Amino acid sequence: MQMSTADGMTHKRVTRAITVMLVVSVLIMIVFIISMDTGPIRMAPGEVIRTVFGEGTAKDQLTLFDFRLPRIVITILIGAGLAVSGCILQAVTHNPLSDPGILGINSGAGLVVILYTLFFPNVQSTFALPFLAFFGALLTAMLIYALAAKRREGLSPTRVVLVGIAIAAAINAAMMVLEMLLDPQNFQFVATWLAGSIVGTDWTYVLALLPWIIGLLAFTLYKSRVLNVLSLGDQLATSLGAPVEREKRLLLGVAVALAGASVAVGGAISFVGLVGPHLARRLVGTKYEFLVPASALTGALLVILADMLAKWVLQPTEIPTGIVVAVIGAPYFLYLLVRWK
Amino acid sequence: MNDSAKVINNQPQAVSRPLIAMLVLVGGLVVLVVSFAVSISVGADMIPLSTVWGAVFHFHAQETQDQVIHYLRLPRAVAGVFVGAALAVAGALMQGMTRNPLADPGLLGINGGSEFMLALSFALFPKLSFAYLLLLSFAGAGIGAVLVYGLGALSRGGLTAVRLTLAGAAISALLVALSQGIALYGGLSQDLTYWLAGGMSGTNWVQVEWLIPCVIVGLIGAMVVSKSVTVLSLGEEVATALGQRTNMVKLVCTCLVLILAGASVTIAGPIGFVGLVVPHIARYFVGVDYRLIIPCAAVLGSLLIVLSDIGARMIHPPYEVPLGAVIALVGVPFFLYLARRDRRGL
Numbered sequence: 127m128q129m130s131t132a133d134g135m136t137h138k139r140v141t142r143a144i145t146v147m148l149v150v151s152v153l154i155m156i157v158f159i160i161s162m163d164t165g166p167i168r169m170a171p172g173e174v175i176r177t178v179f180g181e182g183t184a185k186d187q188l189t190l191f192d193f194r195l196p197r198i199v200i201t202i203l204i205g206a207g208l209a210v211s212g213c214i215l216q217a218v219t220h221n222p223l224s225d226p227g228i229l230g231i232n233s234g235a236g237l238v239v240i241l242y243t244l245f246f247p248n249v250q251s252t253f254a255l256p257f258l259a260f261f262g263a264l265l266t267a268m269l270i271y272a273l274a275a276k277r278r279e280g281l282s283p284t285r286v287v288l289v290g291i292a293i294a295a296a297i298n299a300a301m302m303v304l305e306m307l308l309d310p311q312n313f314q315f316v317a318t319w320l321a322g323s324i325v326g327t328d329w330t331y332v333l334a335l336l337p338w339i340i341g342l343l344a345f346t347l348y349k350s351r352v353l354n355v356l357s358l359g360d361q362l363a364t365s366l367g368a369p370v371e372r373e374k375r376l377l378l379g380v381a382v383a384l385a386g387a388s389v390a391v392g393g394a395i396s397f398v399g400l401v402g403p404h405l406a407r408r409l410v411g412t413k414y415e416f417l418v419p420a421s422a423l424t425g426a427l428l429v430i431l432a433d434m435l436a437k438w439v440l441q442p443t444e445i446p447t448g449i450v451v452a453v454i455g456a457p458y459f460l461y462l463l464v465r466w467k
Numbered sequence: 468m469n470d471s472a473k474v475i476n477n478q479p480q481a482v483s484r485p486l487i488a489m490l491v492l493v494g495g496l497v498v499l500v501v502s503f504a505v506s507i508s509v510g511a512d513m514i515p516l517s518t519v520w521g522a523v524f525h526f527h528a529q530e531t532q533d534q535v536i537h538y539l540r541l542p543r544a545v546a547g548v549f550v551g552a553a554l555a556v557a558g559a560l561m562q563g564m565t566r567n568p569l570a571d572p573g574l575l576g577i578n579g580g581s582e583f584m585l586a587l588s589f590a591l592f593p594k595l596s597f598a599y600l601l602l603l604s605f606a607g608a609g610i611g612a613v614l615v616y617g618l619g620a621l622s623r624g625g626l627t628a629v630r631l632t633l634a635g636a637a638i639s640a641l642l643v644a645l646s647q648g649i650a651l652y653g654g655l656s657q658d659l660t661y662w663l664a665g666g667m668s669g670t671n672w673v674q675v676e677w678l679i680p681c682v683i684v685g686l687i688g689a690m691v692v693s694k695s696v697t698v699l700s701l702g703e704e705v706a707t708a709l710g711q712r713t714n715m716v717k718l719v720c721t722c723l724v725l726i727l728a729g730a731s732v733t734i735a736g737p738i739g740f741v742g743l744v745v746p747h748i749a750r751y752f753v754g755v756d757y758r759l760i761i762p763c764a765a766v767l768g769s770l771l772i773v774l775s776d777i778g779a780r781m782i783h784p785p786y787e788v789p790l791g792a793v794i795a796l797v798g799v800p801f802f803l804y805l806a807r808r809d810r811r812g813l
Contacts (some may be wrong), residue, residue: 223636273803288806291569292799295739299795303788305660313657321647397640445648452644459637463630464622 143416150423207388209425212399214381225399226385230294234266235259256390263386322395322448350414395448401455483756495766546670553727555768558742563696571742572728574635578737579642580611586646590653608729681730693757740798
């Protein structure tokens with residue numbers, strides 16, 4: 127299916143994509159190391175390195191391995207998950223604006239979290255939260271699909287986005303009513319979650335999230351040829367012999383699972399799904415073999431950077447990571463927009 | 468595209484329906500007057516219509532019910548009429564101008580800008596008087612719109628619909644994130660959420676006196692540019708070929724949207740869906756001519772808000788359901804129906 131007549135071009139593109147991914151990975155490593163040293167307890171860089179190699183004090187080891195490391199790993203996973211989710215959604219809906227936040231998938235997750243907080247205000251919900259949010263995201267996506275699909279024509283890209291926006295508005299309205307019923311303490315918790323605070327910060331969450339993200343990323347990469355074809359448009363894809371509807375449904379499911387899992391642990395972080403793929407596309411072009419891994423890396427870099435700043439800017443208070451993501455992501459996105467022809 | 472082609476061939480009868488437009492206008496106004504009266508009479512204290520009549524035309528300052536009507540119900544109902552008309556017309560202008568069926572005032576960064584300024588003033592000057600709050604929120608709406616519009620215009624290749632939508636989404640997200648940050652940091656998020664939920668419950672005459680002139684100016688302006696908007700809605704190339712100065716029209720439209728939406732958002736909060744749904748309904752009835760769409764949208768928008776405001780008070784008395792939620796209850800199913808229809812004329 128690939129137009130690889132110009133071998134020289136393809137070769138050049140592969141080299142460029144690999145270089146880009148290496149550079150982004152190195153940047154992630156650098157932020158990773160700086161991030162290990164960011165937080166209420168200060169450590170000299172030397173101490174961090176010594177501790178990493180098992181030479182540090184027990185207290186340093188506890189801080190690094192039990193508090194900071196899981197959070198950083200989670201941040202990377204969330205960033206990759208949300209960005210690849212946005213990447214898939216943009217390909218399937220042919221809409222550069224698609225992202226899990228805009229389609230209402232994040233709101234669906236939020237609604238379930240609020241309902242839970244409302245009905246079980248005294249239960250420590252940190253453990254149940256990821257599952258609930260994922261459940262909400264899944265329900266929302268199924269609702270969008272049911273309302274957007276037509277028997278004969280299947281899914282039209284515009285209809286998915288239109289229906290998604292309508293569902294998001296309905297859920298936001300419902301959330302508004304429910305938020306008013308919450309008492310101030312629970313309200314504060316929900317508001318912080320909705321603003322995108324990393325919720326899960328210990329190894330349990332890493333273990334819960336890791337198989338999802340890795341598995342789904344690998345699957346998306348395996349489907350990158352299909353994404354290439356789908357992004358050409360439905361008619362062209364059908365005439366090229368792709369079973370368009372089935373593949374779309376499958377890939378939408380993958381996008382929702384990625385977003386749901388990430389939002390569950392990370393709070394309602396928006397903008398990564400929008401900015402990550404756009405940045406990646408600018409760097410490596412539109413072939414999904416490169417675009418999927420590059421999106422994962424740029425998304426991870428964006429969130430890990432934002433999380434570091436979130437911990438660092440207003441020490442000892444913490445800003446929700448989602449807010450920092452938007453503050454970094456939006457101007458960059460606008461810069462892209464102004465330059466874009 | 469078929470519809471547009473007909474208009475170009477000087478056969479607008481096929482797609483613009485002046486007769487139906489008249490019916491919608493007259494019928495809508497009659498229903499509006501009735502709902503306006505009902506809206507004054509219902510609430511925690513049910514007041515018979517005869518008393519309402521008396522209170523409006525022969526006001527006795529010592530009667531409790533007269534006071535309720537004069538100071539609470541009447542400004543609220545009047546504000547509903549003007550807010551509804553303003554939001555619907557702002558949405559119609561935006562949809563015609565950007566040729567984007569999803570365009571609504573929230574898109575231009577107006578809601579985001581208002582929210583940001585409001586969060587900022589809650590945090591920095593918690594005891595600000597209402598008039599200043601309104602002014603600040605209005606200024607915020609302006610900043611949001613100027614940012615979105617400016618970025619769209621600065622871009623290589625000019626101000627296209629996609630670019631405007633993308634810029635709007637990004638700026639709104641940024642402003643909302645900043646306001647959330649300020650609100651969370653200052654522990655004010657519940658105050659902000661109350662305002663964001665939208666509603667007419669606190670409306671008083673001072674606010675209405677601000678609102679009315681803004682909306683009237685905006686509506687007259689919208690009627691003046693309506694013909695140009697119709698041409699613009701056929702597409703930029705057609706409009707240019709017909710000799711229209713498209714950027715000028717867009718600039719004027721943006722200013723009108725800012726006046727209309729800014730004024731209503733400062734009073735009622737960012738009420739979604741009116742600007743999105745009502746123009747679609749109006750187009751469904753009267754076709755693609757904005758000279759007909761705009762007045763019909765104004766009447767239908769007023770009607771939607773006044774009826775929803777009655778609903779907000781009646782659903783769960785004596786408490787009020789947020790107006791934004793009631794409108795979503797009506798707007799979402801209708802919007803879903805539109806989304807599932809095959810052709811969405813613009």
